[in-house]
Amino acid sequence: MPMKLCPTKPRILETAITLFSMKGYSGVSMRDIAREVGISPPALYNHFDNKDALYRAAVSATFEDKSARLFTAMSASKEPLQCLQGFMEAITTEIQEDRSFHRFxxxxxxxxxxxxxxxLGNFIFNKVQQPFTQLLEKLKPGCDADLLSEMIFGMAKQHxxxxxxxPYTSMNAAGERTAADVARMILSVLTPFFREVDK
Known part of the structure; x- marks a missing residue:
């Protein structure tokens, strides 16, 4: 394979995430990434000192756009329930459209x-988790927002x-639902809970 002369960092980061998702961190070497991008290992080390630095940069770059879209979605309205709706549509779309990152x-x-x-917890998840739990607390003051957020993320990704x-189960008859279908179902389950008056 001919070497590419000027690979961009985004190409390197995208390739790294794809390989990490397929083989896991331990199953991927800097040589593997360089070969896939089409450069020599020394050229790759010109961009990143080691695999850990490349890993952190790849994860941060991949999640940066996602977290920005999710934060925008949950801040688009002054009405908390509409913010939740926007967030659910955004998160299910992210999961459906980027299976590589989800697998990673x-x-x-x-x-x-x-x-x-x-x-991942301190520098990635907290960027979304903290504002999302704050939104849940607005919707249901006094709820266990941390547990509830985990349950909602679980519903979003399970389908x-x-x-x-x-294809090998009875669930196959209806086919795969769209991200919008999944978001609507989750909201139909959650909305009564948030509107319920605590006694």
Whole structure:
């Protein structure tokens, strides 16, 4: 394969995320990434000192756009329920459209490396999780917003996680729903809970 003369950092970062999602952190070397991009390993080291630095840059770059879109969606209205609707539509769309990043996150959870998980929690998830729990607290003061947010994220991703096995189950009859379908179903479940008056 001929070497590309001037690969851009975005191309390197995108390639790294794709390979990490397919093989896991331990299954990918700097040489693998360089080969996939079409450059020599020394050229790759001109951009990143080591695999950990490349990993952190790739995850940050990938999540930066996502978190911006999610934050915009949950800040688009002064009405909290409309903000939740916008957020659910945005998060289900992100999950449906970027399976590579979703698969990457699943691998990281399974690998359970403390240092990488700390990075993901402190510098990635909290960017979305904190404002989202604040929104949930507005919708339902006094609720366990942390637990509720985990349950909502679980609902958002579950349909898409079942895609590989669905053809072999009775769930296949209806086919795969769109992100909008999934968001509407989640909202139909949540809305009565938020409107319920605590006694």
């Amino acid at each position: 996150m699943q691998r990281e959870m399974l690998d359970a490396d403390d240092e990488r998980l700390a990075f 898409f996680e079942m895609t590989p096995v669905r």
